[in-house]
Amino acid sequence: MADIETILSKNEKISHETLRANADQIDQARRFPRENLQVLGEADVLGLLIPTQYGGAGAGIAEMSQVLDIQAQNCASTAMVTLMHYCATAVIAAKASDALKRQILPACARGEHISTLAFSETGSGGHFYMPVSEVGQNGGHKTLSATKSFVTSAGEANSYVVSARKAGAAAPTETNLYVIANDAQGFSTKGRFEGLGLTGNASAPMSLEEVAIDDATRLGEEGTGFQTMLDVVLPYFQIGVASVSVGLAKAAQQLILGRMSARKYEHAGGAALASIPRVQYMAAEITLAVNSGQAFLQETVRKVLAAHPAAMLDVLGVKVAAADACLAAVSRAMTLGGGWAFGKRGGLERIFRDAQAAAVMAPSSDVLKDFIGKASLGLPLF
Ligand SMILES: Cc1cc2nc3c(=O)[nH]c(=O)nc-3n(C[C@H](O)[C@H](O)[C@H](O)COP(=O)(O)OP(=O)(O)OC[C@H]3O[C@@H](n4cnc5c(N)ncnc54)[C@H](O)[C@@H]3O)c2cc1C
Numbered sequence: 001m002a003d004i005e006t007i008l009s010k011n012e013k014i015s016h017e018t019l020r021a022n023a024d025q026i027d028q029a030r031r032f033p034r035e036n037l038q039v040l041g042e043a044d045v046l047g048l049l050i051p052t053q054y055g056g057a058g059a060g061i062a063e064m065s066q067v068l069d070i071q072a073q074n075c076a077s078t079a080m081v082t083l084m085h086y087c088a089t090a091v092i093a094a095k096a097s098d099a100l101k102r103q104i105l106p107a108c109a110r111g112e113h114i115s116t117l118a119f120s121e122t123g124s125g126g127h128f129y130m131p132v133s134e135v136g137q138n139g140g141h142k143t144l145s146a147t148k149s150f151v152t153s154a155g156e157a158n159s160y161v162v163s164a165r166k167a168g169a170a171a172p173t174e175t176n177l178y179v180i181a182n183d184a185q186g187f188s189t190k191g192r193f194e195g196l197g198l199t200g201n202a203s204a205p206m207s208l209e210e211v212a213i214d215d216a217t218r219l220g221e222e223g224t225g226f227q228t229m230l231d232v233v234l235p236y237f238q239i240g241v242a243s244v245s246v247g248l249a250k251a252a253q254q255l256i257l258g259r260m261s262a263r264k265y266e267h268a269g270g271a272a273l274a275s276i277p278r279v280q281y282m283a284a285e286i287t288l289a290v291n292s293g294q295a296f297l298q299e300t301v302r303k304v305l306a307a308h309p310a311a312m313l314d315v316l317g318v319k320v321a322a323a324d325a326c327l328a329a330v331s332r333a334m335t336l337g338g339g340w341a342f343g344k345r346g347g348l349e350r351i352f353r354d355a356q357a358a359a360v361m362a363p364s365s366d367v368l369k370d371f372i373g374k375a376s377l378g379l380p381l382f
Helices: 004-029 034-042 061-074 076-095 098-109 225-262 277-305 311-342 348-355 365-376
Strands: 115-118 135-138 141-151 159-165 175-181 187-189 204-213
Touching (some): 004 034, 004 061, 004 076, 004 348, 034 076, 061 076, 061 225, 061 277, 076 098, 076 115, 076 175, 076 225, 135 204, 159 225, 175 204, 175 225, 225 348, 277 311, 311 348, 311 365
Antiparallel strands (some): 135 141, 141 204, 159 175, 187 204
């Protein structure tokens, strides 16, 4: 395993070269970015968060954010697959038994095993931390039947971190997390979601029919899944989605600033679009949006690493703030790009579609504002 600095610099090179070169084709063919993952795996990028004792680089949330930002500048579908893999490996590293870690993490570190989160269910939608599925029994064995919606890397990942209520749960927050292998009997995916954006991330519903589960594949103690989602998964997920949003905003900014100088008007003696004061004003709005998203992200990472008392409030807010900043920057860029942006030629159209996902992905921006309001007022979140 390479050291962290080497992995970060390899990720940057691969993102700007391989991911950028493949992005339009992956988007248009709605194809899982298998070749990108192969190269990222060989460069140890997929083992970034895995503890060194299991063959990984032992990096943390700050390095994850850097990796995803640069990937998203070039191919947000690949960044989203990487993010969900990181969330899954982080929670496995934090909560699995040593035997389960030894079974999964070294292969993840070698780039041979992709994992993901399968939390959301149609029964609870955006309130994904409250699954309606419940652990059952069949002939003395524990089983799980569930319909999971919108799973990134569905049918492509080697394993899935799945949530369910514990058997006989008295409250929807009494949940367990399990690792389920892609070849488990009773596991299947149900067609593609065919999303507006992030078309390469293989988002699809997943069906679990009486899949055998046991305590050895449970992450953490019985009934602690909800707390694990809050303590472990939420910071990685929120900061990760925010990093993807910031990366997308930067990509839009870069494209449109170049376009504003390149677009010349014959009727005005060859003056560039960039020479118009009102257009300069809009360029300022894009710059402010990108910088504010980036600043909120950096501040959240700083607070999380420092275990700051206000870290959780920023973790809740960062995904909303970055999504809003990204949507503001990308929308302005689309307007300034005119017909060039409206068509597929410029690359902005894909960024515009990809940028819509962050606000919808659970917890959605609206649900998060509900939490942030309660937290700001000192009220309990649940
Ligand atoms: C690209 C993409 C990738 C995804 N990848 C994964 C994955 O890997 N794993 C996974 O488990 N899930 C994944 N999801 C699913 C995601 O996390 C959500 O569960 C899903 O987007 C919620 O969809 P829904 O239509 O059921 O929302 P609904 O529950 O129907 O909510 C619709 C909208 O209602 C509003 N709303 C709901 N409740 C409230 C409230 N209390 N206050 C204010 N407004 C509210 C929100 O604006 C919300 O967006 C992914 C989703 C997308 C779009």
